[in-house]
Amino acid sequence: MTGPMINHEKLKQRRAEGSRGGVGWKPKAGENKIRVLPPGSRYLTAWDEMGDVAVGYEMHFFKLDGGKTDVTRCPKDLKMPCPACDVYWAHYKSADPGLVQLMRQIKSVRVYLMNVIDLNNIAAGIQHWPANYTCWEKILDMTASPSYSGGAAGGILDPANGVNLLVHLTPANMSKTGFPVYDVLPERDGGPAGPVYRTTVMQIVQAIPDWPTVLDKLEEQITPLKSAAEIQGLLDAMRLPSASGGPGGPRSPAQRSIVPPAGVVAAPVAAATVAPQPAAAPVAAAAPHAVPVAAPAPVAAAPVPVAVPAAVPAAVPAAAPSAVAPAGFQTAAPAASNVTVHYDPGPQYVPKVPDAARPVGAPRCFGDYNPAVHKCNHPCPVRGSCQMKMLGIA
Numbered sequence: 001m002t003g004p005m006i007n008h009e010k011l012k013q014r015r016a017e018g019s020r021g022g023v024g025w026k027p028k029a030g031e032n033k034i035r036v037l038p039p040g041s042r043y044l045t046a047w048d049e050m051g052d053v054a055v056g057y058e059m060h061f062f063k064l065d066g067g068k069t070d071v072t073r074c075p076k077d078l079k080m081p082c083p084a085c086d087v088y089w090a091h092y093k094s095a096d097p098g099l100v101q102l103m104r105q106i107k108s109v110r111v112y113l114m115n116v117i118d119l120n121n122i123a124a125g126i127q128h129w130p131a132n133y134t135c136w137e138k139i140l141d142m143t144a145s146p147s148y149s150g151g152a153a154g155g156i157l158d159p160a161n162g163v164n165l166l167v168h169l170t171p172a173n174m175s176k177t178g179f180p181v182y183d184v185l186p187e188r189d190g191g192p193a194g195p196v197y198r199t200t201v202m203q204i205v206q207a208i209p210d211w212p213t214v215l216d217k218l219e220e221q222i223t224p225l226k227s228a229a230e231i232q233g234l235l236d237a238m239r240l241p242s243a244s245g246g247p248g249g250p251r252s253p254a255q256r257s258i259v260p261p262a263g264v265v266a267a268p269v270a271a272a273t274v275a276p277q278p279a280a281a282p283v284a285a286a287a288p289h290a291v292p293v294a295a296p297a298p299v300a301a302a303p304v305p306v307a308v309p310a311a312v313p314a315a316v317p318a319a320a321p322s323a324v325a326p327a328g329f330q331t332a333a334p335a336a337s338n339v340t341v342h343y344d345p346g347p348q349y350v351p352k353v354p355d356a357a358r359p360v361g362a363p364r365c366f367g368d369y370n371p372a373v374h375k376c377n378h379p380c381p382v383r384g385s386c387q388m389k390m391l392g393i394a
Contacts, residue, residue, distance in 0.1 A: 004046060004047055004048035004049075004153070005047060005048060005149075005153050006047040006048065006050065006143070006149065006152075006153060006154050006155045006157075006158075007047070007048040007049075007050070007051075008144050008145070008146050008149070008155075024113070024127060024128040024129055024130050024221060025116055025118060025124075025127035025128065025129040026129070026130075027167045027168075027169045027182070028169065029169050029170070029171045029174075030168065030169065031166055031167070031168050032118065032120065032166070032167040032168070032169070033118075033119040033120055033164055033165070033166055033167075033187065034116045034117060034118055034119060034129075034164070034165050034167055035116065035117045035119060035159070035162065035164055035165070035201050036053060036114055036115065036116050036139055036156070036157055036165060037114075037115040037116065037117065037126065037157060037159060037205070037215060038050060038053070038115065038154065038157050038215065039052065039053060039054055039055055039113075039114065039115060039215075039218050040215055040216050040218070041212035041213075041215040041216050042216075043154070044154070044159075044212075047153050047154045047155075047158075052140070053112075053114060053136070053139055053140050053143050053157065054112035054113055054114045054131065054136055054140075054218075055112075055113045055218045055219055055222070056110055056111065056112050056113070056136075057073060057074075057077050057110070057111055057113075057222050057223070058073070058074035058076065058077045058108040058109070058110055058111075059071055059072065059073050059074055059108060059109060059111055059223045060072050060074055060082075060084045060106055060107075060108050060109075060231070061105065061106070061109070062084075062105075062106065062234040062235070062237070062238060063105055063238065064234070064237055064238065065237070070234055071223050072084075072223065072224070072225060072226035072230070072231055072234075073222060073223045073224065073225040073226075074108045075225060075228065075231075076108075078225065080228075081228060082108075082228075082231070083228055083231045083232045083235060083243070084106050084108070084231050084234075084235060085108060086243035087103070087106065087235055087240055087241070087242065087243050088103050088106055088107050088108075089243075090241075090242075090243040090244070091103050091241065092104075092107070099241075102238070102240060105238075106235070106238075106240070109132075110133060111130045111131075111132075111223070112130070112131045112132070112133070112135070112136035113128055113129065113130055113131075113218045113219075113221055113222065114128070114129045114131055114136075114139070114218075115127075115128065115129075115214075115215050115218060116128075116129045117201060117204060117205070119164060119201075122204055125208045125211075125214070126205070126208060126211060126214045126215065128217070128218060128221045130221075132182065134182045134184075135167065135182050135184050138183075138184040139156075139165065139184055142155075142156055142163075142165075142184075142186060143155050143156050143157060148163060148186065148196060150163075150196065150198050152198070156186065159200065159201050159202050159205050160200050160202050161198055161199075161200060162198065162199070162200075162201070163186045163187060163196055163197065163198055163199070164186070164187040164197065164199060165184055165185070165186060165187065166184070166185045166186070166187055167182065167183075167184050168182070168183045168184075168185070169181070169182055170182075187199075351364045351365070351366075351368075352365075352366075352367050352368035353366050353367040353368070
């Protein structure tokens with residue numbers, strides 16, 4: 001290998017700028033020994049032109065029903081509108097913590113594709129590793145440091161005189177944080193306290209058919225870009241509100257408050273209970289002590305001012321707009337003891353979550369949210385956590 005030396009200053013600048021994954025090589029739990037190669041064959045004779053150790057891009061993950069996950073490259077990488085980014089930025093500061101958690105799932109993440117050889121699986125040849133920020137940062141840091149170069153033109157990436165890397169993965173179920181934990185260290189001669197151990201992997205590389213071409217295929221491994229319509233379909237499958245608010249109209253933090261605005265629940269109930277009984281009102285207004293005297297049939301036909309609350313469930317469906325709910329479901333006003341409920345799918349509905357397991361204030365459809373069926377009259381106070389329950393993440 002001949003040519004200009006690696007440009008440490010250029011790589012240090014890239015490290016300072018800062019900037020995860022698809023298919024390809026993935027570290028196994030525990031220790032993995034790899035060799036990282038340059039992101040293209042041209043750098044083998046022009047190390048000073050290499051400005052990064054990886055090809056980076058943004059992508060989105062979509063967690064769907066049944067434990068499935070779909071992905072796409074973020075359209076904004078290519079200066080195009082992105083429905084997923086629009087939804088994220090519209091709701092990531094929502095007052096609903098459940099909705100905020102859902103937004104974190106669709107936020108774009110950075111993927112760093114690198115050429116690697118798994119020294120525990122040499123037969124696999126040159127593989128493409130969609131690394132996360134932590135691993136990329138540490139590898140770039142070592143590559144940019146003259147102390148790791150050892151005089152090699154390509155630093156730790158030089159296949160003729162580079163450094164093997166130990167990638168250690170602690171799985172989420174074994175880490176203290178509940179998330180996967182990565183660490184990357186250079187292999188050292190005689191153990192952790194010894195000098196950096198420099199080796200050659202040229203024999204391995206040259207045994208791979210057309211290996212320079214394989215090094216140049218990183219960009220071909222970038223996660224494919226879905227159309228805006230396909231991305232919107234994935235957002236709909238996750239039952240997320242649109243950037244403008246989605247089903248039921250815009251949802252500002254104030255509108256998603258647990259406590260409904262004054263009159264939101266009470267006003268419809270009052271209108272529904274008084275309107276059906278215009279004849280009874282004069283009798284009740286005359287004088288409470290006159291009721292025993294006026295016992296004839298007209299009064300008996302409305303035994304009633306005290307019984308009005310019992311008629312509320314039957315009265316409200318008639319007062320609610322008929323287009324609000326599909327056939328077989330009704331929009332009923334909440335009972336007085338549960339005034340934070342904004343929607344009840346009706347007595348025909350079989351709850352997915354038992355009454356005793358629902359949060360206080362949650363409607364009977366909790367954990368079974370479907371915007372095509374559950375049309376809320378007002379912003380639901382538990383919609384975000386309801387979706388999380390349905391998706392099995394709460």
